[in-house]
Amino acid sequence: MKIATWNVNGVRARIEAIVAWIKASNPDIVCLQETKVIDKEFPLSQVEDLGYHAVLYGQKMFHGVAILSKLPMQNITYGLPGIQDDNQARYIEAVISPHQQIESTNMYNRPICIASLYAPNGNPIGSEKFLYKLSWMQHLEKHAKSKLASGGMFVMAGDYNIIPSHRDAQNPASWEQDALYHKSSKAAFRRLIYLGFVDAIRAVTDSDQAFTFWNYKSDSWRKNNGIRIDHILLSPSAADNLNFVGIEDLVRSWNKPSDHVPLWADLNLASCLVPHINHRYCLSR
């Protein structure tokens, strides 16, 4: 199961590129961020024509997240749990794989929970926006901890707006006064890792060139002045089934690109098949 994430910077401006990329990449699940559109104006028919279901959590002008999936989705959560009176559409979560029986066996697929998130940018440092970024990350940590407690497969994909380490920027020094690279931001990301998540990219490479974002300004793409701020975090049971990880960086060279590129992780869910349990006593870990 190929799970992709892409901050598209405006789904209406990007729909042609999204359709072309989906046809080329054929993901099973797509987490979108910065759709910048209310739900009724989302270009739904164009993704449905490609065979995807969609769940949407958008708002006017800013932010906005969505999940597209070839399989139907259940138990949708709109907004990051625990944030009161949040007026920013930055989180949506859905459960996929409805315990389908595999043909002519008694094996079933385990459900997998997918989150599409768009964490706050937080600039400038010291502002209300910065405090909101750190607060939002605290709520994410709390929610993620409760999700891990179940032991089920959980994948958090999206734009975290955090550069985790010096390896994740072409020019780390230029980010030192930026909220994306502030020590409190990096600490918030590490706390997610400490919970037990696996950073999908770092499971497969130590490369210092694994960027997902290049600023529109100052010719950043041509100079490869990039950063890695889009991440796929895998719960332990999801990470156990990780096959491949990829960054579709060439999408950045397309006409009218987003400033972010798609990132994906492929899980071998065939190895996640579980027998249908009929026993009276069933031990879980």
Add this chain to the structure above:
DNA sequence: ATGGTTGCGTAGCAA
């Protein structure tokens, strides 16, 4: 570089 670019929506903010 107190800048540089893009999307949304049509001024100026957010990134």
